[in-house]
Amino acid sequence: MKKNGISRSHLFLIELIVTILFFAFACTVALMVFGKAYELSDNASALNGAVAAVQNAAEANRLESYSDLSKPQPVHFNKDWIVTDLNEADFTLSTELKLEERPAGEMAVWTYTVVDQNQNLIYQLETKKYYPAPLANQDEVD
Amino acid sequence: MRKFKLITEHKPLDFIFILALLCLFAFGSLMSVVLAANTYKSLKESSDSNFELRTPLSYISMKVRQHDEENAISIVKKEGVDALVLEGLDGDELCQTWIYEYQGSLYEVYLEKNTTFQLEDGLAILPINGLSFSLTDNVLKVQTADHNGKTRSIAISLRTGQGGAAQ
Numbered sequence: 001m002k003k004n005g006i007s008r009s010h011l012f013l014i015e016l017i018v019t020i021l022f023f024a025f026a027c028t029v030a031l032m033v034f035g036k037a038y039e040l041s042d043n044a045s046a047l048n049g050a051v052a053a054v055q056n057a058a059e060a061n062r063l064e065s066y067s068d069l070s071k072p073q074p075v076h077f078n079k080d081w082i083v084t085d086l087n088e089a090d091f092t093l094s095t096e097l098k099l100e101e102r103p104a105g106e107m108a109v110w111t112y113t114v115v116d117q118n119q120n121l122i123y124q125l126e127t128k129k130y131y132p133a134p135l136a137n138q139d140e141v142d
Numbered sequence: 143m144r145k146f147k148l149i150t151e152h153k154p155l156d157f158i159f160i161l162a163l164l165c166l167f168a169f170g171s172l173m174s175v176v177l178a179a180n181t182y183k184s185l186k187e188s189s190d191s192n193f194e195l196r197t198p199l200s201y202i203s204m205k206v207r208q209h210d211e212e213n214a215i216s217i218v219k220k221e222g223v224d225a226l227v228l229e230g231l232d233g234d235e236l237c238q239t240w241i242y243e244y245q246g247s248l249y250e251v252y253l254e255k256n257t258t259f260q261l262e263d264g265l266a267i268l269p270i271n272g273l274s275f276s277l278t279d280n281v282l283k284v285q286t287a288d289h290n291g292k293t294r295s296i297a298i299s300l301r302t303g304q305g306g307a308a309q
Contacts, residue, residue: 009156016163023167027174034181041188048192052199052296059281059299080292 049081050114050123243273
């Protein structure tokens with residue numbers, strides 16, 4: 001015989017399904033937020049390391065005399081920002097050096113770029129140092 | 143009008159299914175809480191590490207830049223601890239700022255030159271887990287560590303000569 005009615009268990013089941021649907025939606029949002037938080041935290045950590053690495057490189061380059069200027073080599077770092085080789089690199093610091101002519105000397109322009117394994121840009125900085133003519137032409141004078 | 147009647151009797155299979163669903167819900171809730179706790183823990187860890195590595199370096203770097211005068215920066219060992227000593231004139235008095243690690247904190251003391259003091263007389267600025275200095279070829283290297291032993295260092299090339307002529 002067919003019964004025209006809703007049992008208690010059916011009511012509870014409907015309530016539970018609605019709750020679970022809501023819970024699933026909330027869980028999805030929460031997971032997305034957690035994922036984003038992880039990503040932001042990693043980015044902040046990488047940015048901190050990158051800034052320190054670039055500062056070290058820039059300070060070293062600042063001390064270079066004109067005759068010491070040479071094509072900079074990329075430096076590789078692991079996840080703890082310790083210098084390592086290319087195979088174990090998580091981050092790479094590339095430095096580009098350009099010499100620009102000025103009326104009374106040359107301007108050395110260094111562009112520091114830090115990228116991660118996937119070549120995503122983490123930090124970029126441009127620094128300049130002016131070499132007046134006597135210093136810039138020292139090699140020729142000598 | 144068609145009326146619905148609340149039926150109190152139910153099949154055991156229904157009951158088991160609902161119970162299983164309820165268990166699934168409870169388990170999911172528990173997992174969410176555990177995941178949230180782990181995420182928070184991990185983020186806090188990362189944030190603490192960044193703070194411990196970056197803050198002392200920034201602070202010392204700023205202090206060094208402020209005191210970057212000829213022969214004003216040196217590293218002195220006191221009571222077995224390396225301290226960064228920054229000299230500067232305060233009015234007519236020659237004063238020194240000593241920065242060092244003592245009992246797990248970054249300490250600083252500001253006093254007139256040649257004043258006798260002990261490391262514990264300084265002011266604790268922030269907790270640190272390791273601090274070392276080296277000064278070679280006019281480049282000051284400062285290294286700090288976080289609570290996991292992870293280290294980070296910065297090099298500061300000084301604008302003026304230390305222990306020699308100004309550059």
